[in-house]
Amino acid sequence: xxxxxxxxxxxxxxxxxxxxxxxxxxxxxxxxxxxxxxxxxxxxxxxxxxxxxxxxxxxxxxxxxxxxxxxxxxxxxx
Numbered sequence: 001x002x003x004x005x006x007x008x009x010x011x012x013x014x015x016x017x018x019x020x021x022x023x024x025x026x027x028x029x030x031x032x033x034x035x036x037x038x039x040x041x042x043x044x045x046x047x048x049x050x051x052x053x054x055x056x057x058x059x060x061x062x063x064x065x066x067x068x069x070x071x072x073x074x075x076x077x078x
Contacts, residue, residue, distance in 0.1 A: 045071070045074065045075075049071070051063070052064060052068055052071065
């Protein structure tokens with residue numbers, strides 16, 4: 001689900017499909033993709049925070065370091 005949209009690509013697509021319905025469909029697809037990606041990022045971050053908190057509660061240093069590292073890497077990407 002990794003789509004990279006640019007303004008130029010959007011304008012080319014709109015130019016090829018001169019109907020406003022096609023442009024609207026493309027915009028809807030772009031917005032839906034962005035929305036789903038954002039929800040996925042939020043859920044991933046929340047899941048990692050739960051795992052980190054559980055590791056702290058259980059005094060599991062190895063798991064804490066593992067999940068903290070994953071969260072740090074995730075934050076670098078996002």
